[in-house]
Amino acid sequence: MIIAVDGPSGSGKSSTARGVASRLGLRFLDTGATYRAVTWSAMEHGLDLDDPAAVAERARELRLEISTDPTRQFVIADGTDVTTAIREPRISESVSKIATNLDVRKELIRRQRAVIDAAQPSGGIVVEGRDIATVVATDAELKVLLTADQDARMARRGAELAAGSVTAEQLRDQIVRRDADDATVSEFQVASDGAVTIDSTHLSLEEVIDVISRLAKEAEAARRES
Ligand SMILES: Nc1ncnc2c1ncn2[C@@H]1O[C@H](COP(=O)(O)OP(=O)(O)O)[C@@H](O)[C@H]1O
Numbered sequence: 001m002i003i004a005v006d007g008p009s010g011s012g013k014s015s016t017a018r019g020v021a022s023r024l025g026l027r028f029l030d031t032g033a034t035y036r037a038v039t040w041s042a043m044e045h046g047l048d049l050d051d052p053a054a055v056a057e058r059a060r061e062l063r064l065e066i067s068t069d070p071t072r073q074f075v076i077a078d079g080t081d082v083t084t085a086i087r088e089p090r091i092s093e094s095v096s097k098i099a100t101n102l103d104v105r106k107e108l109i110r111r112q113r114a115v116i117d118a119a120q121p122s123g124g125i126v127v128e129g130r131d132i133a134t135v136v137a138t139d140a141e142l143k144v145l146l147t148a149d150q151d152a153r154m155a156r157r158g159a160e161l162a163a164g165s166v167t168a169e170q171l172r173d174q175i176v177r178r179d180a181d182d183a184t185v186s187e188f189q190v191a192s193d194g195a196v197t198i199d200s201t202h203l204s205l206e207e208v209i210d211v212i213s214r215l216a217k218e219a220e221a222a223r224r225e226s
């Protein structure tokens with residue numbers, strides 16, 4: 001079983017997808033973490049992020065290990081544990097440059113599909129990102145587009161970052177500017193064919209996990225019947 005969760009920044013994809021995977025005993029893949037890890041590595045190597053060929057080469061050479069255990073997430077890049085480092089604002093500010101590099105996308109999509117395939121014998125996986133339903137796993141049994149209005153998404157991200165550590169302008173850059181840049185390569189603002197839209201603006205995290213878990217059980221039952 002594959003559950004795809006796509007949507008804009010701060011809509012709750014990561015926390016919701018992790019919660020659904022824990023509840024249903026599935027694996028979990030945060031594809032954004034793969035783009036963040038390449039960004040970290042390109043910066044670590046002192047590459048010019050505006051040099052698409054050099055960055056794509058780095059993506060192909062990077063040794064990347066990503067946990068699919070929803071209760072124990074980690075990312076290891078070329079032997080270094082970058083789980084925390086990839087969440088730093090300097091990475092969030094630059095990651096869209098890497099995510100809009102089409103050769104990087106090609107390489108990371110190949111790796112993401114390998115992770116998804118490897119999870120099938122153990123029951124399945126919840127995968128979250130921007131292009132899961134439309135590109136990475138078009139055969140997903142359940143496709144969710146998770147949205148929330150812009151103010152809610154900015155408030156959530158603001159609450160998550162240490163109080164006073166980012167200005168309103170930086171927060172806007174992390175949410176609004178980044179979504180605009182990311183939307184040039186992936187369609188995550190309107191639901192693709194067969195996708196269910198869930199607006200989480202007025203729902204708690206638990207409520208969103210409940211809705212997706214219920215839809216997943218229905219999709220699984222329908223699959224068994226067919
Ligand atoms: N439905 C919700 N209501 C309130 N806060 C939420 C909800 N879903 C997620 N959050 C919180 O919002 C923040 C951003 O969520 P996250 O899962 O990182 O979003 P995304 O992966 O879409 O960027 C986190 O601090 C998370 O706990």
Ligand SMILES: Nc1ccn([C@H]2C[C@H](O)[C@@H](COP(=O)(O)OP(=O)(O)O)O2)c(=O)n1
Nearest residue numbers: 009010031032035095096099129130131182
């Ligand atoms: N499948 C994906 C996942 C993420 N991306 C891009 C979009 C984002 O700018 C970065 C980081 O994604 P991530 O989901 O970690 O971002 P946020 O949780 O919204 O801060 O990667 C993508 O282009 N395709």
